[in-house]
Amino acid sequence: xxxxxxxxxIVADLSRDTGFSSATIFIDPSKWSGRRRNxxxxxxxxxxxxxxxxxxxxxxxxxxxxxxxxxxLTRGQNHIDTSAVKEDEVDNLIAYTCAWIRIMFSTExxxxxxxxxxxxxxxxxxxxxxxxxxxxxxxxxxxxxxxxQYLKDDDYTTKSLRLQLVDMxxxxxxxxxNVKASEA
Numbered sequence: 178x179x180x181x182x183x184x185x186x187i188v189a190d191l192s193r194d195t196g197f198s199s200a201t202i203f204i205d206p207s208k209w210s211g212r213r214r215n216x217x218x219x220x221x222x223x224x225x226x227x228x229x230x231x232x233x234x235x236x237x238x239x240x241x242x243x244x245x246x247x248x249x250l251t252r253g254q255n256h257i258d259t260s261a262v263k264e265d266e267v268d269n270l271i272a273y274t275c276a277w278i279r280i281m282f283s284t285e286x287x288x289x290x291x292x293x294x295x296x297x298x299x300x301x302x303x304x305x306x307x308x309x310x311x312x313x314x315x316x317x318x319x320x321x322x323x324x325x326q327y328l329k330d331d332d333y334t335t336k337s338l339r340l341q342l343v344d345m346x347x348x349x350x351x352x353x354x355n356v357k358a359s360e361a
Contacts, residue, residue: 192358199357204239207349218346220247221339224331225324227317230254242354245338248328250320256309257324266327270310271301277313 191197206214217236220226226233230251240247248261262270278294293311300307312320331339345352 192356197358199355201353201355204352204354205349206346206352214346218343221245221343221346223321223325224248224328224336224339225321226250227321238354238356239352240339240342243338243342245335245342246331247339248324250312250324255312255314257312257327259306259308259310261329262310262327263329267306270327271307274310274313275301278311281314 188200188202192200206217209217213232216228216232217239220228220233220236221240224246225248226236227250228236233249233251233254236247237249248257250257257270259267275298278298281294282291297307297311312324315323342352
């Protein structure tokens with residue numbers, strides 16, 4: 178999310194200082210557009226983001242700040258963590274993905290993404306269990322519905338934390354995120 182005012186640029190500058198430790202950012206969801214609210218609330222309810230990269234990153238940070246987690250899918254991060262997939266469905270999702278890639282290769286020209294998918298396919302054909310699985314290249318809503326059926330059910334605490342966050346957003350309560358300096 179690009180800073181749109183001078184204060185945002187000042188905060189970004191301060192965070193580059195070697196003495197920067199952390200900052201607390203307050204967010205007023207009552208000032209969000211209806212579209213943004215729907216995207217954030219939908220991701221929190223589903224446990225899965227499928228939106229623009231900056232919005233997905235914001236949702237990830239917000240969710241983590243409140244103790245929850247979401248599976249993120251964006252154009253740049255279009256894979257599913259195998260650890261997030263139901264154990265008894267991992268092989269099914271890998272098989273589906275292999276079939277999808279083979280079908281796609283029969284109809285599309287060579288691209289960088291296809292090279293990456295080809296490498297993944299070869300890895301999977303060797304019987305190795307990948308740490309990530311490419312998401313199918315289908316529309317956002319269809320992709321969410323497809324992937325959601327394979328994801329592990331959230332434990333009660335994680336889902337509860339996300340739903341509490343949804344309630345706070347819908348009530349227009351002030352949210353906060355504490356951003357810490359990286360250890361590197």
